[in-house]
Amino acid sequence: MIRRIKSFSSFPPLENALTEPNGLLAVGGDLSPRRLLEAYSRGIFPWFNDGEPILWWSPNPRxxxxxxxxxxxxxxxxxxxxxxxxxxxxxxxxxxxxxxxxxxxxxxxxxxxxxxxxxxxxxxxxxxxxxxxxxxxxxxxxxxxxxxxxxxxxxxxxxxxxxxxxxxxxxxxxxxxxxxxxxxxxxxxxxxxxxxxxxxxxxxxxxxxxxxxxxxxxxxxxxxxxxxxxxx
CATH class of the missing domain: 3.40.630.70 (Leucyl/phenylalanyl-tRNA-protein transferase, C-terminal domain)
Incomplete structure (x- = not known):
């Protein structure tokens, strides 16, 4: 099950990411500099279409x-x-x-x-x-x-x-x-x-x-x- 995060909450552990679709880890949050830096430092990146909720990914392999x-x-x-x-x-x-x-x-x-x-x-x-x-x-x-x-x-x-x-x-x-x-x-x-x-x-x-x-x-x-x- 994918975790829905809020602006103040952290990402779940990377091992929680789905295998299909490969690497989908969490949904929600925001694209503030603080959030993006937390994501990149942990090997997570945002990727989603306009109008959709923010999706966060950490694929395996990389x-x-x-x-x-x-x-x-x-x-x-x-x-x-x-x-x-x-x-x-x-x-x-x-x-x-x-x-x-x-x-x-x-x-x-x-x-x-x-x-x-x-x-x-x-x-x-x-x-x-x-x-x-x-x-x-x-x-x-x-x-x-x-x-x-x-x-x-x-x-x-x-x-x-x-x-x-x-x-x-x-x-x-x-x-x-x-x-x-x-x-x-x-x-x-x-x-x-x-x-x-x-x-x-x-x-x-x-x-x-x-x-x-x-x-x-x-x-x-x-x-x-x-x-x-x-x-x-």
Missing amino acids: MVLFPDELKISRSLRKVLKKNHYQIRTDYSFGQVMQACASPRKGQTGTWIHPQMIAAYTALHEMGLAHSIETWMDGVLVGGLYGVSLGKVFFGESMFSRVPNASKIALVHLIKQLQYWKFGLIDCQVKTDHLASLGAREISRMEFSQRLDMLITGLEPSSKWNFDRILIE
Whole structure:
């Protein structure tokens, strides 16, 4: 049975999550910064359609990407070497969320609705949510956004308006996180797109244990400034 939570109550233990649908843990609560930070620090994230109650998830297994396990295909490496783009961080966070919210091919709706955009914009203003953006000729063509706590980056969504634009942003993010010695990128659920870059599944228990080690006692920076990382 799924527990209904209120604004003042905590999440139930992760082992209470359903196996079908995979990872559904709780319903209700709010999307306040306090609630979202509690959720992410425990490996829980919100995912629900506009007009529905807030649903909280902790799937098992969990798709993650360890920065040192990044795989860059030969074709993507050629694209990166062209250097015909500019990477910006936190330059147009709102634009990135709106672009990620646009319905994908074959879809009629999106889970990135105004309530979610407002919640993550509040985290962005606190220096906890970030966007990594690919620009070409002064135009935003791709990127991604997510939440950073300690030495963990929790990826939320990405978009591309030209081929490989989101992958370009992701590779630059991962290279920077390697430099900063981040331990983990949370990808939430399995996709072929992320698997091609080296992401893999681990158990919920292992994921939770790694979060405990990588988040405790560490403060995120208020603004991200990428160093010049060479993509070889």
